[in-house]
Amino acid sequence: MASEQQDTIEVPAIGRSRHLVDEILAEADIQVNGDRPWDIQVHREEALDEIVARHSMGLGETYMRGDWDVQALDQFVYKILEADLGRHAKTWRYAWRYLRSFLINLQSRRRAFEVGEHHYDLGNEFYTGMLDNRLTYSCGYWKDAQTLDEAQEAKLDLICRKLQLEPGMRLLDIGCGWGSLIGYAAQKYQVECVGVTISREQRAYVSERYANLPITVSLQDYRMLDEPFDRIASVGMFEHVGRKNHRAFMEVAKRCLKKDGTLLLHTIGKARPANTDPWIEKYIFPNGEIPAATQITKAAQDLLTLEDLHNFGPDYDKTLMAWHKNFEENWPRFADRYGRRFYRMWRYYLLFCAATFRVRRVQLWQWMLSKNRVGGVERIC
CATH class of the missing domain: 3.40.50.150 (Vaccinia Virus protein VP39)
Structure with a gap:
């Protein structure tokens, strides 16, 4: 499966201490500010604290803001899922969301x-x-x-x-x-x-x-x-x-x-x-x-x-990657209407979902x- 690609991002060397995110991502063979396509490039160090605190929501929202980038976003997410890094999340944080689905009809008329x-x-x-x-x-x-x-x-x-x-x-x-x-x-x-x-x-x-x-x-x-x-x-x-x-x-x-x-x-x-x-x-x-x-x-x-x-x-992985290719090629037509934040949100959505099908979640x-x-x-x- 061909992975999503974008222009290589130059990240200036910054002095930084090893963070908990470094240790967690290492379990998936991902490095912070590494040089491989799936390595995360951090632009705002505080985003790492937000990712640790808010897990999936923090990861997605910091990406939307431009706090980090990765050359092959689909590979990055695939490695996270394959290594089951979600086990580090405190499941009690999502207890209300689980209970809500039983108490409230979220899909009512x-x-x-x-x-x-x-x-x-x-x-x-x-x-x-x-x-x-x-x-x-x-x-x-x-x-x-x-x-x-x-x-x-x-x-x-x-x-x-x-x-x-x-x-x-x-x-x-x-x-x-x-x-x-x-x-x-x-x-x-x-x-x-x-x-x-x-x-x-x-x-x-x-x-x-x-x-x-x-x-x-x-x-x-x-x-x-x-x-x-x-x-x-x-x-x-x-x-x-x-x-x-x-x-x-x-x-x-x-x-x-x-x-x-x-x-x-x-x-x-x-x-x-x-x-x-x-x-x-x-x-x-x-x-x-x-x-x-x-x-x-x-x-x-x-x-x-x-x-x-x-x-x-597995066919959905191919479908989502094809949609992403079309989205990237045609984005200039919609950039002024939807803006940069929407672009990063939609890109994250397509490539995140491709990875979930690839890993068979x-x-x-x-x-x-x-x-x-x-x-x-x-x-x-």
């Missing part, structure tokens, strides 16, 4: 539109500069692909084949994004499509781009859905549902699926329930929560039948679930 306004409504032009030509903001399928466009089209076709779409069917896409799946399915498989989104920018884009196709897009919470469909897909949206609403999501799917209908659930996942990284939650995906496999199976219990589970998590799953389909569902991958 009242909160449902927050992530759309914060993240997805940044501007369609911005995402056009980062994503593929269909604006597919989820993991590509790189099995036989060489480019981002090829990987995303392969993923869309894989979903359509798994759903066994046929002309005349009705397909519901819960969290349709910029309409890449429903646009592809309507064009290639001649199905009628309905999409729901919580982003006004996305809805406007889909309505304009696919105006000549049998596609309807609504700005609404998925819990309001109550009409019949032959097939349902949800791609990269379940991470916004939250543990308190997993069961409600499956109930909606069962309610809306016709007899013998199938659901394809494409989601990032973890081995066991865990808190969202605090920096990611604050700056990128408010109220986001990556589900565990046990949470998904429990939510579907007695409602839908699990037919197949496909993991291609998180996975990318496609679940196939049916409404007790007679004869089951053919496995395609």
Whole structure:
């Protein structure tokens, strides 16, 4: 995997005493002010105290401020995760965040539109500069692909084949994004499509781009859905549902699926329930929560039948690195609008996430679930 690169940063030699951060990072073969691509270059010594005190939040926020740099940020984060340096963190600091997820429904209907306004409504032009030509903001399928466009089209076709779409069917896409799946399915498989989104920018884009196709897009919470469909897909949206609403999501799917209908659930996942990284939650995906496999199976219990589970998590590393490449190449178009702090925040987000998939801390799953389909569902991958 090719690592992210940037111009070499000249750091003046400064007198400094050995810090606790030096000792911790040494466990991951990272040096402070070293000369390797993954070595951290510190511009403000006080940032080291903040990193020790605030862990992930401190690391991300000091980077956003420009307190430190690293030539290969993805390698730096990968080494930290591979060495499990998080074990040095005082877990009691995050006890409230863990308890909060049980006491408060962070993904309630009242909160449902927050992530759309914060993240997805940044501007369609911005995402056009980062994503593929269909604006597919989820993991590509790189099995036989060489480019981002090829990987995303392969993923869309894989979903359509798994759903066994046929002309005349009705397909519901819960969290349709910029309409890449429903646009592809309507064009290639001649199905009628309905999409729901919580982003006004996305809805406007889909309505304009696919105006000549049998596609309807609504700005609404998925819990309001109550009409019949032959097939349902949800791609990269379940991470916004939250543990308190997993069961409600499956109930909606069962309610809306016709007899013998199938659901394809494409989601990032973890081995066991865990808190969202605090920096990611604050700056990128408010109220986001990556589900565990046990949470998904429990939510579907007695409602839908699990037919197949496909993991291609390593493909998300490649996808994120491709997005980062596009982001860097197109940043000059957006620099004046978003500013330097946003640039460092977004860069940190893309490369941090690439490293988490590379080290296999998180996975990318496609679940196939049916409404007790007679004869089951053919496995395609």
